[in-house]
Amino acid sequence: MPRSVLLVAVLALIAAATVLLVTSGSAEPPQPRRLLRAKPPASTAPQVASPPAVAALGRRTEPHLLVVADRTLGAAEVERVRRRAGVRAVEVVDAARTTIGDRTVGTFGVEPSTFRGFTPKATAAADGVWRSVASGEVVVSFGLGTDGGLVLGSRVRSREQELRVGAYATMGLGAVDAVVSRRTARRLGLPSGNALLVSAPRADWERLRGALAKALGAQVAVLKPRYTSKAADAPPVPEERMRRVLAAAGGKLGAPYVWGAEGPDAFDCSGLIQWAFLQAGIRLPRVTHQQFAAGPQVPFSRMRPGDLIFWRLDPTDPGYISHAAIYWGDGKMIQAPRTGDVVKIVPVHARNLAGVVRISG
Structure with missing residues (x-):
């Protein structure tokens, strides 16, 4: 099957593969919202009933980097990322830009039981959110729901599939505005296992970002950037x-x-x-x-x-x-x-x- 290609639009998510200020004369960094576009679904079979149970929330883990590749990241590659100095945890997800209703949005296919631990506290603790994901529904960000017009309980089309909007819950990941289970992601034609959330609380995120981008040949974005300046007192814009x-x-x-x-x-x-x-x-x-x-x-x-x-x-x-x-x-x-x-x-x-x-x- 042909693989999806990386988007090439200006954006900044999940904002940028580096997320510092970029001013006139600087090359603009790749943008994390430039996820993959989903390929056509292989099947339009109805979703399977009786989704697997969702595990209770365990330890929460703050994600710091997002890796997005134009291919499935192999088990050996993922393990090498886990073993890098400073890396505490890695979560494999499916990442794509796909259509939900009439909006093209950054979408994750996830394992609800493990991915929930990488989300903000209120979202992670909301058992109903993750049961909704596991059951085959789509969970969308508060902004996409209220300002993007996706009404709770409504049914929307995505890649010729019908999804129910099960909950509003922000994932704290910038342009990722929709989350489905990995099983549902297969129905929607999302690429499989092409992205990683990386928790590295004590690492130099910019240095790690560069190392992972080089090692994996992938886009890597710092998810929650902090302002830094090479100059002690950077002047304001004139x-x-x-x-x-x-x-x-x-x-x-x-x-x-x-x-x-x-x-x-x-x-x-x-x-x-x-x-x-x-x-x-x-x-x-x-x-x-x-x-x-x-x-x-x-x-x-x-x-x-x-x-x-x-x-x-x-x-x-x-x-x-x-x-x-x-x-x-x-x-x-x-x-x-x-x-x-x-x-x-x-x-x-x-x-x-x-x-x-x-x-x-």
């Missing part, structure tokens, strides 16, 4: 360029919010930010939690026009960075808020504030 950013964003007032949209005619929150900065020659990651690592944090009271403001608004993962806006000045911000709304300038609020980031050069 005011003239920041004015171009604000003018670009302001020129899109009234454009509709569409989940997953990156412009130029419709946007989601992080899509508007990425697009506006690109008009000034500044490349940023695609998703909110990686834009949060694109510069140093500054006090809320010292915001300047062009600073990015971030919030934690996802009830399924209260620690996840789920919304962002650009500070406009005079106590106002420009944002793409939610489905049914448009790009607008509104007063800034600090409810559920995660922080303020100043994009540095």
